Amino acid sequence: MMNEVMSGGSKSAARARSTQEHEAMPVLDPFLLEVADAVNATLDLDELLERVSRLLQKIIRFDIFAILLLDAKTDELRFRFSIGHPQEVVQKFRARMGQGITGLAAQRREAVLVNDVTAEPRYIGSVPEVRSELAVPLIVKNRVIGVLDLQAPELNYFSQEHARLLTVIASRIAVAIENARLYTRASRQAKILTVLNEISRELTAILDLDRLFQRIGELLHRLIDYQMFSILLLDTTGTRLQHRFALRFYEKVQIKREIELGKGLVGYAAQHRQPVLAPDVTKDPRYIELNPETRSELVVPLIYKESVIGVLDLEHTRSGYFREAHVRTLTTLAAQIAIAIENARLYERIARQERRMERELAMARQVQYSLLPPSHPKLEHAEIAARFIPAHTIGGDLYDFLEYSLGQGIVLGDVSGKGAPAALYAALASGIMRSTSGAEPSPAEMLAAVNASLNERRLEELYLSLLYAVWNDGHRIMQIANSGLPRPIHCRDGKVRRVDATGLPLGLFENAEYEELTIQAVPGDVFVFYSDGISDAPNRAGQFLGDKRIEQVVATHCRSSAEEVVKAIFDVVASHSEGVTHFDDATVVVLKVKG
16 A cells, blocks of 8 residues: 555656666665665664665655664654755654654654655644655564655656665665664663673683572672572462572581572572572571571672563571671672573573474474475476575475476476474465465466465565466477566576576566467577576675576576576586575476477
């Protein structure tokens, strides 16, 4: 959806200008890749916003531009980056949801196009000569984080095409902005933690709980000459303290007794969140005897993020042994010890989760591979080979073969993103194609059907680049339609050419149309379909393998079998990328005409 206010000027002139600008705009797919490369290349928010402004200049020439971000505490939009706005406006401007054009875009969660701001009562003026405005919300995970705002002194300066393109681009920009903001907040917290880590660097470096408890006891003994020491932690219910570590006269002992919150000196310290100093436990009615030798005791609560997680308990056989200086020392260290314990517990939880995730991902990998064709189709006049290598445990590429009465449907797809979300989206698309294939649609019809279905289930930040081909085995005819993947290669007699099949990715535009090309094949022809994980494979110098290198490999092996062509392509990828981690899934499907 896009909200548009057409007021003032000529609509026909606006349409003519929009057409001219559309013709001058960059092709969407390469531009989206350029946007992704640019915004993912930095986590510095100021540098990111500057890059965004330069990128948008390639689509729309502007002199007045702003990126406003939403303050979660006040629910107000504030300038974070601007061009052409007075400095006093930038410093003082605030807009709530629904206020002004930017607030309206944020509230409606859709682009707002105003062709004549003088006729729009909600317009808030900051630059006197402005006549038209386009505001596009920045949305991450269904949450508005800000607005892109462009203004111009001409009437009808912006077009619907501008709004549609900016809406697509804004989703990628929004993710990058949110990542940069998270990185900034994390960096700020890290600086604070660095100061604390200097105080208790050794403790916070220990991530094994048992070893951490042992080291805490040793370090405390250097400061306070205790005779008995315990660490008690609250259980999961938050009602009982459990002994997790205990030393008695320098020997480690096991204590299985639990103490209710509020009971005894340790329960009192935990419940009231304050240290307890008992010079003579025999005279303190709160004391619960565990060690008959104990005469004095000091208990300090362990507090992490305003929550009590347990207590430190020191005991001595001499009455009045612990003093206020000990209280201050132990209280200061308790904050650091609490952090160290929570870090270690968090590490243990993460380690358990990672082990569980590794098991689940391994199972997901098995499931994903089970969704791939178990074998290659057996055809009378052609042979087919394919290979898929995910960049991670599971990936977003897919290939499939669908039965047709006169031949074979061939599928190769690449979902934006990586990992489990991309794999699930690929499985969704695969299911849609399998349910549609019974009607034996043409390639263009299949792409249109999948696009319509994905738009009905639109998922933010996910879309599908898909190549669909139908091979008529009896007549040796190949029909191809493409929606964003690299153009297929057709090799005949050792000479290669690109099949000029292109189109917009699926799941982005509801009314996208797709063309298909028909090729009359002859014996010996080779058709090669591949995902951009092949051509974009980097080497140590950061150089991509490139389409030309793939064409050379196909030309060299054009007379080989389909399986040998697939192997040759993956061999050159492996050689080019030796020693480099792959960041994209890689898939190749090859059809070789027999004869």
